[in-house]
Amino acid sequence: MKDILFLDTVDSTNRVARDLGTAGKPHGYAVLAASQSAGRGRLGKAWQSPPGKGLYATILLRPGLDVKEYSKITLTAGLALSQVLDEICQLKVALKWPNDIYISGRKCGGVLVETSSLQGEADEHFALVGIGVNVNADKDSFSSDLQKSATSLFLETGKEYEILTLFEAIRSRLLQLVFQLTHEGFADILNQWRERDMLQGKWMQWVTPTGEIVYGESLGVDNSGILSVRDRSGRIYEVLSGDVSLAPQFRGR
Numbered sequence: 001m002k003d004i005l006f007l008d009t010v011d012s013t014n015r016v017a018r019d020l021g022t023a024g025k026p027h028g029y030a031v032l033a034a035s036q037s038a039g040r041g042r043l044g045k046a047w048q049s050p051p052g053k054g055l056y057a058t059i060l061l062r063p064g065l066d067v068k069e070y071s072k073i074t075l076t077a078g079l080a081l082s083q084v085l086d087e088i089c090q091l092k093v094a095l096k097w098p099n100d101i102y103i104s105g106r107k108c109g110g111v112l113v114e115t116s117s118l119q120g121e122a123d124e125h126f127a128l129v130g131i132g133v134n135v136n137a138d139k140d141s142f143s144s145d146l147q148k149s150a151t152s153l154f155l156e157t158g159k160e161y162e163i164l165t166l167f168e169a170i171r172s173r174l175l176q177l178v179f180q181l182t183h184e185g186f187a188d189i190l191n192q193w194r195e196r197d198m199l200q201g202k203w204m205q206w207v208t209p210t211g212e213i214v215y216g217e218s219l220g221v222d223n224s225g226i227l228s229v230r231d232r233s234g235r236i237y238e239v240l241s242g243d244v245s246l247a248p249q250f251r252g253r
């Protein structure tokens with residue numbers, strides 16, 4: 001298998017891929033681990049990574065994009081992942097901003113995009129697309145706090161999947177969409193992302209980075225991929241970071 005570093009266990013594939021990116025590994029290079037001892041999610045959360053139950057990988061990108069375009073990689077990666085899971089598992093995968101993977105209202109995977117310093121020489125810039133998918137996990141594989149909110153491909157389809165096969169399909173689709181982003185722009189990717197947006201038009205809650213909670217209707221993402229929410233008084237907020245979810249009374253419907 002070309003350009004993949006296979007690891008048995010590692011703290012975080014994003015950490016290893018960052019070191020390898022700094023050392024000059026090429027566009028598309030990937031780190032795939034059987035388990036992680038300190039898997040990282042968005043917003044400083046941990047990503048549970050038990051052996052054999054999930055896909056834990058990071059793909060290094062040198063997309064040749066302008067620095068201001070790098071944020072578009074986040075939605076592009078979520079779209080690539082959702083398309084492949086739809087096709088291979090015959091599922092209907094939804095996306096929750098910025099790039100959580102949801103199936104039947106439960107979280108099945110997520111993407112953590114990090115970058116190198118984006119100062120200095122453009123040809124030294126890179127992005128790290130960290131991908132976590134619950135693949136062959138059964139209910140007991142999840143900690144009790146996740147059992148209600150998480151799901152896996154196995155729980156949704158009753159089938160077990162070969163993690164390397166899934167990974168190769170995801171990497172190939174991601175590289176295809178990143179090529180499209182660089183050469184043809186973001187419009188088509190964004191339209192396809194919008195078709196999967198599970199919050200669009202719904203009543204949602206946003207926990208801001210300072211811990212304030214805003215309730216409102218999701219207005220979807222704008223042409224740069226920024227989410228907006230309108231509260232009851234009509235005030236519109238731009239969601240640049242923080243945690244978003246369906247408002248509690250709408251979950252599970």
Ligand code: BTN
Nearest residue numbers: 012039040041042057110130132
């Ligand atoms: C999220 O939904 O919060 C993002 C989860 C991303 C988890 C993956 S697992 C492989 C890669 N390495 C990490 O430490 N995190 C990402």
